[in-house]
Amino acid sequence: MAGGGSAPAMKMSDVFILLGVTFLLGGLFIHGLVSPVKVDAADDSFTSGASLLKGDSMQFTVDAVNQSSFSIEMFSEQGIVVLSESYNLEGGESQSIDFEADEKGFYSFSVEFSEGAGEVLVDVDRKLLIDFIIYPLGAICVVFGMAKRKDEQGKEALDAVLEPSD
Numbered sequence: 001m002a003g004g005g006s007a008p009a010m011k012m013s014d015v016f017i018l019l020g021v022t023f024l025l026g027g028l029f030i031h032g033l034v035s036p037v038k039v040d041a042a043d044d045s046f047t048s049g050a051s052l053l054k055g056d057s058m059q060f061t062v063d064a065v066n067q068s069s070f071s072i073e074m075f076s077e078q079g080i081v082v083l084s085e086s087y088n089l090e091g092g093e094s095q096s097i098d099f100e101a102d103e104k105g106f107y108s109f110s111v112e113f114s115e116g117a118g119e120v121l122v123d124v125d126r127k128l129l130i131d132f133i134i135y136p137l138g139a140i141c142v143v144f145g146m147a148k149r150k151d152e153q154g155k156e157a158l159d160a161v162l163e164p165s166d
Contacts, residue, residue: 011149011152014145016142017141017142019138019145020139023137027134027138031131037121039112039118045110049106050122053126054101054102054103055127056124057101057124058099059125060109060122061094061123062087062121063118063121064089064118066117068091068117069114069115071084071111072097072110074107089116089118109122
């Protein structure tokens with residue numbers, strides 16, 4: 001400690017409890033904080049990508065703010081165009097486009113508005129629920145930490161001053 005004092009060592013049960021709670025809260029942030037991206041014709045296109053396994057799917061939802069024309073292109077790792085579609089929407093309309101991966105790899109995509117503006121939301125659906133493994137790991141860490149804490153409290157020595165009786 002900076003003041004020259006000393007602090008007791010952190011107990012292993014506290015480490016597991018903190019680690020488990022961090023996993024659980026981190027998982028909520030990873031899966032819960034998905035927000036649409038605003039794109040318009042004046043901006044560059046919205047580009048990104050995702051690693052997909054065979055059978056995984058991506059869903060693009062485009063909400064038009066005004067009369068809009070946009071195109072979606074998706075590329076495989078080798079640079080081959082696997083999806084290329086164009087749409088025209090009126091203001092307030094929405095279009096959903098689905099893509100399913102035929103083979104595993106990194107797929108990049110581009111959403112470009114040639115006219116108008118809109119919001120793009122990309123949702124990746126995994127065939128295997130690997131993304132959700134963090135929740136059981138967090139729960140196991142919390143339960144183990146609580147059990148270890150209960151075990152440590154049972155073995156704790158009591159500090160007592162024994163005085164002789166008269």
